[in-house]
Each structure stands twice: as C-alpha cells, then as structure tokens.
Amino acid sequence: MIREMTQQDFVTFWPVFKEIILQQETYAYHPNMSQEEAYQIWCAQPLKAFVYVENKQVLGTYYIKANAMGPSDHICNCGYMVSPKARGKGLARKLCEHSQLQAVALGFKAMQFNSVVSSNEIAVSLWKKLGYEVIGTIPNAYRHPHLGFVDSYIMYKWLA
Template identity: 65%
Template structure:
C-alpha cells in the first residue's frame, strides 16, 4: 500500500494537495501554486516521496528530506497529506511510522517538524502519541485561512 510516488501518482493526488493548500490551514504553501511547482517541492526536492494507494486511489502521501544541509543533514523533515475521504482511518499514523523506518534506513538520527500549526490539534496529538515533543512555539507564525494568526510548534523525535 505504501510505495514511492511517481509523477502520475502526484497528478492523481493533485486534487487533494490543491485542496489542502487552498484551505490555508496546515501548510505554508502559496494557495495559487501550480501542479508543476507543487511536484517540484513535494517530489523532486525531497530525498524520497511515498504514497498510500488503495485500488486506483492515492489516499495519502509524504515526503522525507534533510532538514538542513552540511552539518545539520543528519536530521530529517517530513510532510504528510491525507485525502479528506481517508482521514480518521489511521493513514497518517502508518505514513509517519513508515517515514521513520525509511529515515533510519537512510541514516537520519532524528526527525523534526519545523512548523506544525497549533490549531491542527489532531496532528499535534498524533505526533505526540508517536513520540514527538514540542521543542518550542513560534507565536503568530501562520496566517490561518479561517482563524487568522496562530502559533506554530517545532516538534522533534530522536530516531536512535
């Protein structure tokens, strides 16, 4: 069910990706981003990008990349998206667990999320359940599409 993402997979996932960025509730991406721009950010720049596929539907995806260059490249960063129809079914948990396994295989020693929107309580609780800690909170770091300015958490987990 989880495998590396292809261009065709991303194109099939584009309606979900586009809806997420247009909502301006979880990702700090421009709401008018094109498919090609999104593909570059989600699939070409990261070290790996995976999909969760059931039948002919792409229900979720994540990317994995180094969080920094040079002496900071032993810590990775990931981003996850799940289609609206598949939310609440454990996909984000499985994607995050898979990403941690892949990160270890690639030699990463820790995982860091740079900007978890504080109002995304489901994600914050899930990441904490999976062993991530909130290292700090940046006040008013995100312009939420409905709520205005909200805080962002920096979250971290050792993979050692």
C-alpha cells in the first residue's frame, strides 16, 4: 500500500534512511545529517512524501516537489529510497509509477532526476525501462566511497 507519509512513518524509516546516506553510494546527503534535517529535506520541503507499507512495515518512500520555480515549475523532481530487505521485489518501480500518477494529478508535465549516480546501475536501468532518458552527464559529480569519482546523470521524462 502506498500512502502519504506521516512524521511517525519517517521516524520508523529513519534507520534505513540513515544507513543509505551513511553508505554514500546513491545520495548526495551529508552522512551525519540529523533525523530532523533529513525530515525537513524529505518531508517538509517537498510538496508531498509517500511511503510503501506492507505488514505494518515501511519498506520504501519517495518525495515529490517542483524541480524549479516560475516558468519551469511544470517539471517535478522525486527521490526514492527502498529498504535493503525489500530490494529486488519491484518496489522502486511501484513507487516511481505511483509518483508519475501523482505528478500528473498535481499538474506537472514532466519529471527530472537531477543527479542519478552512474554506478547505481539498477536505478539507471529501471528509470530507462520506465521511459526516462539520460539528457546530460555531469562528469565526476559524485565521490563514491569505493569507486572514486563517478559521473551523475540528469534523467528526464515528459509525462503529459
């Protein structure tokens, strides 16, 4: 079940969120950010945040927000996180498909991911399967803890 995220949902998901940012393999978030800072970035600042709940466990989440203001506010941006114990079960696909429906319902015409780490091959492959295109490459944009500097992709999909 996918529904809007509550503050308690975020508290429940916080250990997974913290683990993901500590790994520093996919998100350009400071690894030592506090739970409150993370809540602000993930839940308070975006338009909406959602969770995937199964058997009373929060297994994944995403946020949706405008990517820019004014004449570019028709393009949204989303971020997704999935618990390691739920990976490989199609959850990221479900979250992304849900986010696209939400985007259209909120009046957005397109979705853009600003920095998909190129070494995150599973995500890059999934986004491509869902119709996103790499429209730009930012060379050496991400300091991966094991691979050193890797590129990041700007990925985009017209939704309207």
